Amino acid sequence: MDGLMTPVLELSTGRLVRNVAAVRRRIAPSVLMLAMKDDAYGHGVEWVLDALSADPALDRFGSFDVETGERVRARRPHARVFAWATSTDGEIARALDAGLELGIGDEDYLRRVLAVARDRERTAAVHLKIDTGLHRNGVRPERWPAFVAEVDGAQRAGLLRVVGLWSHLAEASDAEDDAAAGVFRHALEVLRAAGIDPADTHLTASAASWWRPELRASVCRIGAFCYGIRSADGPEIPGIGPVATLSAPVIDARADTVDVGIGALHGFPSNLVGAPVGTPAGPRAIRAIGDTRMTVDAWSGASRGDAVTIFGPGDHGEPDATALAERIDTVGEEIVTRLTPAVRRIATR
Template identity: 30%
Template sequence: MTAMTEAVIDLAAIAHNARVLAATAGPAGMMAVVKANGFGHGAPQIARTALDHGATWLGVASVAEALALRAQGLTAPTLCWLYSPAETFDEVLQADIDVSAGSVTALEALAAAAERTGLVANVHLKLDTGMSRGGAPVEEWSELFTWARKLSDAGLLHIRGLWSHLANAEDRSDPGLHTQLREFDLGREAAAVAGLDPPILHLANSAAALHLPPARHDLMRAGIALYGIEPVPGQTFGLRPAMTVRAQILLTKRVPAGTGVSYGPDFYTDRETTLALVPLGFADGVPRVAAGQAALSVGGVRCPIAGRVSMDQIVLDVGDLPVRAGDWAVMFGPGDQGEPTAGEWAGWAGTNPHEILTGIGARVPRRYLS
């Protein structure tokens, strides 16, 4: 079977980004966040590369993601932070996976798992410092810390970390950012009053790690930057995009002016031109909303999408280019050859690069360059 599409993952770029981030972190450790299948790049491959080039921790969203890394033989310290209220945690403790907890209920479930398995649960207490998403709100901190101390003294929990997440680390002038930094310091002080001294404090995401030193603490969490997307608007830190998505052109046809293209049609050619059929569609991660703005690169020339994006295919208007079936059309890449970038696609689709990268579907095979 010959693949019509592929996402080429440059592991040298991941290695470079990991080194840049680790160097920036300085004495702090670096967590490689490989949730959502490594932002669409492949979690085990990214995890191994990042660990080989400066990462000291792995971070994932779900229990299933954490267990999958262990099944791949990855034994590095790993934190997961999203789980069902019915989660028992037995497998998690047996796999030596750290767990985030932002409620007394979660602490009790972890303690129960510790009693059943005879293993101490490694816990990172999560505080809501103003994002209003995960973590304990300030009015629940005292109770959370009291129970954490009680269950720690009972030998069931090891309070290994204290953490939170920043809502807008990209803008150092945002008053809300500085409020969150102060709230985290207050949480740290409140934990100390309760008799807790977690050895790992972590607050910084990619943006904060790169341009907000006060947020780095003991560990920084590298997400989007690890994959080569510059996280701070207007600033560059020498990161290299790692994913290139491309597809072979399947068919070309010469058509006259006034030819309708794709569903509707709501697009008609304005001149005699050549159309090229490309086997990428919204099931593969091409945003439908980007039609009318987006282009793919063919032979270094950007060619616009003609008509609507279908589930499995798009049509390009390649003009008078000498395009043939079997030529490659590049959806996005590093931009070195003039091709669009994931950031440009995010702009066309009105979203962020995270969604573009994680949206590349599973039926697009990943090919790895070492």
């Protein structure tokens, strides 16, 4: 295939801007921290920041890792950027030099951050993580008082400054999320009793931030919804739509089937046989997925170069990314983020 016969991921600037505005209205007065992990959920960190450049009030970003945080910092010199992945000592040093805020969820990482801060004569700005039940990093509640005492000593020594308390929600059920919120509130009480009162508190994930206002704190750390990716098994989100639309051209047309120029080597899951795609004649089913092409049911007049939409807003009968993900028991983010560089990215209005 030549350069014009390859898959294309169209990225809508207008849709991203509208999504972010809708999320901010929904969560107000909480502040949005836009999550940028996995190259901004496969949309491209730099593209997202440029698309949102006309919004100076958006100045909080969650980068996950230090490298992504540095990319955000290059585009947003004055923004607050939170890198929550446990990092190497070299990455910690780079984060402190770049003015990134670090997430700390265990004693060993705390001590490594303190050692680097001491060596570089820096004060690390940190968000402390309590494990509220997801068990994805975080200090266990029974160890929290001793951890807070160690943090208090480090803050008094000028090695760190606690700017936040945070955690993840499992979003397994309302009852479990309520229990997590109780653990979170108690952790904050322990911090305040020690004389540490972080300005930022953030517990909720995208769906909980949207649907359960009682769980919102001063900051909402949201990624998927801003990119128009709804939760698996979740409802449509009012005012939110997919930013990314994946399409590929017909490369061979026959009487009963057509071959489309996208396959497993482009990052499209090979076990999505049977899923619908959008065509000029409406939805058609996928019959087979190979390395570089897939076969779908034909339509009258199909010809080479016709566009087939794999996922998007549904204009041609295609599913959204989450609908594809639900077929293979995963989340919509994975469908988007696994696409390889062989898929061209094109910005649209």
